[in-house]
Amino acid sequence: QSALTQPASVSGSPGQSITISCTGTSSDVGGYNYVSWYQQHPGKAPKLMIYDVSNRPSGVSNRFSGSKSGNTASLTISGLQAEDEADYYCSSYTSSSTLEGVFGGGTKLTVL
Amino acid sequence: QVQLVESGGGVVQPGGSLRLSCAASGFTFSSYGMHWVRQAPGKGLEWVAFIRYDGSNKYYADSVKGRFTISRDNSKNTLYLQMNSLRAEDTAVYYCAKDLFTTTFYFDYWGQGTLVTVSS
Numbered sequence: 001q002s003a004l005t006q007p008a009s010v011s012g013s014p015g016q017s018i019t020i021s022c023t024g025t026s027s028d029v030g031g032y033n034y035v036s037w038y039q040q041h042p043g044k045a046p047k048l049m050i051y052d053v054s055n056r057p058s059g060v061s062n063r064f065s066g067s068k069s070g071n072t073a074s075l076t077i078s079g080l081q082a083e084d085e086a087d088y089y090c091s092s093y094t095s096s097s098t099l100e101g102v103f104g105g106g107t108k109l110t111v112l
Numbered sequence: 113q114v115q116l117v118e119s120g121g122g123v124v125q126p127g128g129s130l131r132l133s134c135a136a137s138g139f140t141f142s143s144y145g146m147h148w149v150r151q152a153p154g155k156g157l158e159w160v161a162f163i164r165y166d167g168s169n170k171y172y173a174d175s176v177k178g179r180f181t182i183s184r185d186n187s188k189n190t191l192y193l194q195m196n197s198l199r200a201e202d203t204a205v206y207y208c209a210k211d212l213f214t215t216t217f218y219f220d221y222w223g224q225g226t227l228v229t230v231s232s
Contacts, residue, residue: 003156036218038157045207045222046149046157057220089157093217099171101147101159101217 004029004090004104011110017078020107022090023071028102029092030071037066037075038089040106046089050075077109085111114138114221116208121226128198128230134191134208134223142166142186145211147219148193150204150228160206161193165214176202198230 005023012018022029022037029035035053038046048057050066053073063084065076073092077084090104120132134146148160161182162171170182181194191208205227209219 034217038219040157045224046219047222048212048218048220051212051216051218051220087156091157091159091217091219099162099169099215099217100173101149101162103157103159106156 004092004102006088006090006104006107008105009108009110011112012077012080013112014080014082016080017076018080018109019077020075020088020090020109022073022075022104024073024092024102025071027096028094029068029073029090031094032092033068034093035066035068035073036091037064037073038091039084040087040089042086049088080111082111085109114210116210116221116223118206118208118223118226121206121228123229123231124198125232126199126230129194129196130198130228132193132195132206132208132226132228134193136189136191136208136210139210139221141184141189144213145215146182146184146191147209147211147217148182148191149207149209149219149222150202151207151225152201152204155204158204159217162211162215162217163191169215195228198228200230202228203230204228 205225212218
């Protein structure tokens with residue numbers, strides 16, 4: 001399965017909002033509402049931030065929000081904070097021939 | 113609290129085998145699907161394999177199909193990954209991850225990872 005497409009990097013100043021896109025196909029992102037987002041700080045395990053396109057697990061700040069249009073999902077972080085600086089990955093599953101998971105290539109968020 | 117602890121990583125020669133384990137605690141292991149996800153040094157995440165809560169269904173990434181086998185022992189709360197015919201490109205940190213429900217492919221808890229290095 002091919003990886004989902006994310007921008008390699010995005011940046012923003014504290015207090016600003018940024019959006020990270022995640023583009024797939026009708027076999028994954030566009031075909032299902034099973035999109036999730038993960039935050040990973042250096043040397044740490046990833047953390048689930050969004051699932052079902054736009055749902056936040058308990059404990060995740062409401063500054064994080066998700067959406068989807070067609071084959072593209074998006075993660076928006078509002079009120080940027082220094083601790084948001086991390087790598088972000090989108091994920092979906094595809095059932096083209098069998099069930100498989102697929103991740104985006106990852107986006108490095110820099111808080112200026 | 114949920115804990116996932118991987119073990120079994122190390123250095124292995126190309127063509128060799130290794131078995132990873134993931135000890136789970138803090139939740140009803142037998143009720144949830146489980147995954148292996150890997151991350152090559154400096155690279156992104158790659159989903160590797162999934163097993164249903166009862167072991168009845170298993171799915172694999174094309175890159176490992178036919179070489180890796182995922183299994184679980186619900187009586188021991190342990191997940192396994194048997195890796196055969198290892199290649200240099202299998203070098204990565206391997207994470208076990210719990211599925212949010214049964215088969216959602218949402219990974220809500222992760223272990224700390226175990227490093228597998230394939231090198232001669």
